[in-house]
Amino acid sequence: MDDQTLDSDALRYDGVQSSLPKERGMPPAIDTPVIDIRDLTKTYASGFQALKGVDLQIRRGEIFALLGPNGAGKTTLISIVCGIVNASSGSVQADGHDIVSEFRAARSKIGLVPQELSTDAFETVWATVKFSRGLFGKSPDPAHLERVLRDLSLWDKKDSKIMTLSGGMKRRVLIAKALAHEPQILFLDEPTAGVDVELRHDMWQMVRRLRANGTTIILTTHYIEEAEEMADRIGVINKGELVLVEDKATLMRKLGKKQLTLHLQTPLDRIPEALASYPLELTEDGQALVYTFDVQAQETGIAALLRRLHEHGIDFKDLHSTESSLEEIFVNLVRHGREARA
Ligand SMILES: Nc1ncnc2c1ncn2[C@@H]1O[C@H](COP(=O)(O)OP(=O)(O)OP(=O)(O)O)[C@@H](O)[C@H]1O
Ligand SMILES: [Mg+2]
Numbered sequence: 001m002d003d004q005t006l007d008s009d010a011l012r013y014d015g016v017q018s019s020l021p022k023e024r025g026m027p028p029a030i031d032t033p034v035i036d037i038r039d040l041t042k043t044y045a046s047g048f049q050a051l052k053g054v055d056l057q058i059r060r061g062e063i064f065a066l067l068g069p070n071g072a073g074k075t076t077l078i079s080i081v082c083g084i085v086n087a088s089s090g091s092v093q094a095d096g097h098d099i100v101s102e103f104r105a106a107r108s109k110i111g112l113v114p115q116e117l118s119t120d121a122f123e124t125v126w127a128t129v130k131f132s133r134g135l136f137g138k139s140p141d142p143a144h145l146e147r148v149l150r151d152l153s154l155w156d157k158k159d160s161k162i163m164t165l166s167g168g169m170k171r172r173v174l175i176a177k178a179l180a181h182e183p184q185i186l187f188l189d190e191p192t193a194g195v196d197v198e199l200r201h202d203m204w205q206m207v208r209r210l211r212a213n214g215t216t217i218i219l220t221t222h223y224i225e226e227a228e229e230m231a232d233r234i235g236v237i238n239k240g241e242l243v244l245v246e247d248k249a250t251l252m253r254k255l256g257k258k259q260l261t262l263h264l265q266t267p268l269d270r271i272p273e274a275l276a277s278y279p280l281e282l283t284e285d286g287q288a289l290v291y292t293f294d295v296q297a298q299e300t301g302i303a304a305l306l307r308r309l310h311e312h313g314i315d316f317k318d319l320h321s322t323e324s325s326l327e328e329i330f331v332n333l334v335r336h337g338r339e340a341r342a
Contacts, residue, residue, distance in 0.1 A: 032096070033057035034185055034216045035081065040090035042076050042240075050076040052240040053090070058185075058218060063211055065231035065248075066220045067330055073240045074220040075115055078187050082112045095184060108136050111183030113174050115190045115220075121163035125154055125173055128162065133180035148179045151206060168199050175206075186210060188219040192226060204230055224327040234326075236333050243333060252326060259322050260291040260302060265315040274312055278305055289316075 035058035042051040050073045058064050066074050079085035081092050083103055092099045097106035120128055129145050149155045152172040157165060162173060171191070178186060188207070192200045207217055207230060221227055227234055227248070234251055236244045244251075267286035278301070281290045289309075293300045309316070 031060075034060040034095055035218070036091075036093040037077075037081070038091045040077070040080065040092065041088045042073075042080060042085065043088045050240050051080075051087075054237075054240075054242050056235060056242060056245065058216060059233070061211065061214055061216055062232040063207065063217045063219070063230050064233050064235065065227035066218065066235045066237060067222075067224070067227055068220075068237035072237045074237060075189055076240075077237070078112070078189050078218070078220065082110055082187060083107055084112075108181065109184050111178035111181065111186045113171075113178045113186070113188045113191055115193070122161060124159050124161055125149065125165075125176070126158040128173065129176045129180045132177040136181035138181045144182065145176075145180060148176050151209070152176050153202070168195050171195060172199075175203075179210075183215070185216045185218070188217065190220055190222065192221065192223060200226075224330055228326045236330065238333070248326075251329065257323075258293055258300075260293070261320055261322070262289045262291070262309070262316040263318040264288060265317050268314070272312055272314070275305075275308060278308070280305075289314075 035056070037054055037056040040051055040054040041049070043049045054073075054077060056077075066077070068074050076085060080087045081094065081099060083099055083106070092106075094106040095109045097109070099106045123131070126145070126149075129148065130140070133140070133145065146155065149158055152175055154169065154172050154176060157169060162170060165173065171194075175188075175191070191203055191207075195203070204226070207219070211217055219226075219230070231248050234244075234246060234248050235242055264287055268282060268289075269286055271280055271282050271289070279292050281292075282288075283290065291302070291305060293302070
């Protein structure tokens with residue numbers, strides 16, 4: 001399915017209009033974005049432009065999935081919000097705090113699970129999460145740290161040196177560190193890369209639990225099924241540009257296509273003239289007709305098509321329908337996003 005065009009301007013600014021400039025000194029209202037990214041650009045010292053004017057507003061309490069191919073700029077974007085990389089221009093507010101002029105206040109709201117595994121190999125699990133909490137000036141709270149470690153099935157490893165843990169366990173330690181200071185906003189950069197199926201499902205559960213407790217979650221992933229499963233909204237970034245931000249359900253409805261396949265009683269060698277006006281394709285073996293229709297269309301046209309087939313004596317023995325997945329939508333966007341925007 002590559003015939004769909006994208007009204008990307010309409011999509012791109014969906015939901016942005018509500019975030020009017022805030023008045024100085026006012027506490028953030030409930031519907032102001034918890035992360036407000038404006039016209040953010042990044043050119044690395046090498047001269048490479050990794051971000052080209054990104055605008056993105058994250059809603060309080062949502063799970064936002066950022067999708068994009070390797071090198072699209074996902075980690076760069078997250079690193080800027082978390083103060084690890086400096087932006088070249090533009091601004092970011094985290095829960096109302098500017099990430100540059102109010103760095104400490106902004107950063108204390110945020111937990112980051114980085115993409116790269118880099119931990120203090122010689123420390124114990126307990127020492128490292130305790131230290132992470134202390135970094136943010138939070139008073140010690142062993143009960144909270146115990147809860148976090150238990151949630152991540154790390155409690156029995158609390159006295160182990162990190163170097164003795166498996167890769168999946170190290171990843172869990174990174175999550176525990178990010179949660180140690182009770183952040184309201186959690187960034188997960190490829191949280192389930194190289195993680196087994198069971199741990200992936202555990203993580204999804206944990207993310208849902210955090211959301212249920214009011215944490216806002218932004219995750220990047222290459223696993224489309226992960227975004228399909230978890231996200232409330234989806235952003236697609238490609239070559240440093242945000243090509244789309246949309247509610248997941250709306251996205252799947254807007255860009256999703258359905259196909260109805262009719263398995264014929266008697267094979268055809270071509271589509272009859274009388275059906276030429278229908279978006280029909282005949283399979284190569286002539287055994288089935290495939291009808292493509294828009295999920296969002298008012299009338300699918302199926303009833304009329306079936307009447308037509310009957311009138312022309314074309315009988316079918318079976319039928320089934322399929323829906324395009326987020327994966328197809330994503331591949332299409334990355335491949336055709338630029339042309340569609342142009
Ligand atoms: N320190 C750096 N100096 C120069 N270029 C960099 C630097 N860090 C990243 N880049 C480049 O910026 C682009 C975006 O990188 P980034 O890590 O943000 O991508 P990503 O979307 O996270 O990719 P992946 O899915 O592989 O993690 C890439 O082309 C990368 O090579
Ligand atoms: Mg990355």
